[in-house]
Amino acid sequence: MNQNLANYIKSKRKAFSLNQKDLAEKAGVGLRFIRDLEQGKKTLRMDKVNQVLSLFGAELGVVDR
Amino acid sequence: MNQNLANYIKSKRKAFSLNQKDLAEKAGVGLRFIRDLEQGKKTLRMDKVNQVLSLFGAELGVVDR
DNA sequence: TGGATTTATACCCGAACGGGAATAAACTAA
DNA sequence: TTAGTTTATTCCCGTTCGGGTATAAATCCA
Numbered sequence: 001m002n003q004n005l006a007n008y009i010k011s012k013r014k015a016f017s018l019n020q021k022d023l024a025e026k027a028g029v030g031l032r033f034i035r036d037l038e039q040g041k042k043t044l045r046m047d048k049v050n051q052v053l054s055l056f057g058a059e060l061g062v063v064d065r
Numbered sequence: 066m067n068q069n070l071a072n073y074i075k076s077k078r079k080a081f082s083l084n085q086k087d088l089a090e091k092a093g094v095g096l097r098f099i100r101d102l103e104q105g106k107k108t109l110r111m112d113k114v115n116q117v118l119s120l121f122g123a124e125l126g127v128v129d130r
Numbered sequence: 131t132g133g134a135t136t137t138a139t140a141c142c143c144g145a146a147c148g149g150g151a152a153t154a155a156a157c158t159a160a
Numbered sequence: 161t162t163a164g165t166t167t168a169t170t171c172c173c174g175t176t177c178g179g180g181t182a183t184a185a186a187t188c189c190a
Contacts, residue, residue: 008127019136030179035138042112045147045177046125049111053127060111062073062118063126084166095149100168110147110177 005049006040012056013038027052070114071105077121078103092117 013023020038024031029048037044037052046060053059078088085103089096094113102109102117111125118124 005125005127021136032180033178036178039138041177042115043177044111046109046111046114047107048178050107054130057130058127059130060070060125061128062070062123063128065119065122065124086166097150098148101148104168106147108147113148 006038008056008058009034009052010038023052023055027055071103073121073123074099074117075103088117088120092120 009023013020018026020034021031024034027034029051033044033048034052037049050059074088078085083091085099086096089099092099094116098109098113099117102114115124
C-alpha cells in the first residue's frame, strides 16, 4: 500500500501540474517530507500524510489487505 | 477518520477478546501506543499503525473524504 | 549539446513519537 | 464494600521524524 500511497500522491501532483516544492508549500509540509512520501517511506506521521491527502479530497483510512 | 481508526481497532480488539496489553504484545508495539491509537491521536507513525492493523487483515490506505 | 528546471541524496538539529514504568481511575464480580 | 482486572494519565528518555539547507543527479527542452 505504501507504493500505492506514493503513487497516488505522485500522480495527483502531476495531474495538478505541481512540482514537489509547490505541493509542499500548499500542504504546509516540508519539501523533504514530500520526497519521503513519494518514495514510499513507511515511517511517516499520519497527520502529515493527511495534510497532503486533504488537498486532493482524500485521507488515510482502514482498508482490507 | 481518526475516530474511525480508533473505533476500528477497539472493536476488533474486543471481538478477539484481547485487552490492550495483549494486543500490544501481539502487534509488537508498546502499550502506550495502543492507548494513543484507541484514543484517536493523530500524530501516530504509519508503520506502527499498520503493525496493529495487519493483525486484523487490514492496513492504512487512501480513501475519499 | 547545454542550460534550466525538477528531483534525489546527505547532513545538522530541534521537536516529538513511542517504550517503559509508576500511579490513578474506571469497571466488574464476589 | 473489597479485591482484581482493565484502562487512563503522567513522567523520563532514547530514537527518529521532519524542516531546512547544500549538493548531486536526473529530466526536459530549445
